[in-house]
Amino acid sequence: xxxxxxxxxxxxxxxDVLDAVARVLRLDAAEREHLYLLAGLNPPQARPAERAVxxxxxxxxxxxxxxxxxxxxRHWKLIAVNRAARLVFGYxxxxxxxxxxxxTSAHFRASxxxxxxxxxxxxxxxxxxxxxxxxxxxxxxxxxxMCAASPAFAxxxxxxxxxxxxxxxxxxxxxxxxxxxxxxxxxxVSDLPGARLLLYTPAEGTPxxxxxxxxxxxxxxxxxxxxxxxxxxx
Numbered sequence: 001x002x003x004x005x006x007x008x009x010x011x012x013x014x015x016d017v018l019d020a021v022a023r024v025l026r027l028d029a030a031e032r033e034h035l036y037l038l039a040g041l042n043p044p045q046a047r048p049a050e051r052a053v054x055x056x057x058x059x060x061x062x063x064x065x066x067x068x069x070x071x072x073x074r075h076w077k078l079i080a081v082n083r084a085a086r087l088v089f090g091y092x093x094x095x096x097x098x099x100x101x102x103x104t105s106a107h108f109r110a111s112x113x114x115x116x117x118x119x120x121x122x123x124x125x126x127x128x129x130x131x132x133x134x135x136x137x138x139x140x141x142x143x144x145x146m147c148a149a150s151p152a153f154a155x156x157x158x159x160x161x162x163x164x165x166x167x168x169x170x171x172x173x174x175x176x177x178x179x180x181x182x183x184x185x186x187x188x189v190s191d192l193p194g195a196r197l198l199l200y201t202p203a204e205g206t207p208x209x210x211x212x213x214x215x216x217x218x219x220x221x222x223x224x225x226x227x228x229x230x231x232x233x234x
Contacts, residue, residue, distance in 0.1 A: 074194020103150035113171040124163030
């Protein structure tokens, strides 16, 4: 087919057909891009392979203690979370997505001040991310799954908000520490396209810093969970 295209023959092919041809011929990325260009189509953006969080970024996240910090990838998966963020925002070890946690966690809904406004902002940011990567089908799948899992997400998603914020203020009512208010900054992680580092700082003029210190101290004083007894073999 590529020789016919190179000869300038009038052949209309779809992206699905080109993908199938590329798979059959086992074309590499450069050859696949050439095939798309010959057909008069824009080659899709290559999806970056998942990579580990750079060691320097992980040190920043861990070194930001006693303040919360975490990293999300471009699909909003939590890929690095420090201890303060887990205690403040309720990100358990099993939490894998801040988007899912925000819309399905009872802790988030009950504790975050101005939850409805924050929900609109988050959905707007997610939609802006999806528009930034139009050839990444994962965004469509995530949006579909979130609409099924959360009526609140579905309602806001249907309104088509779009927005982007790199800094702001977040307040929440923590069951063990009281009201906490943070200023946050969102920074891109250059080695992981689409990933972002979120750093939280106690807001000036609030008791957040001392309350955060008390929360971490109380957590340090808690005895470790007892080891679970092994299940006897049947």
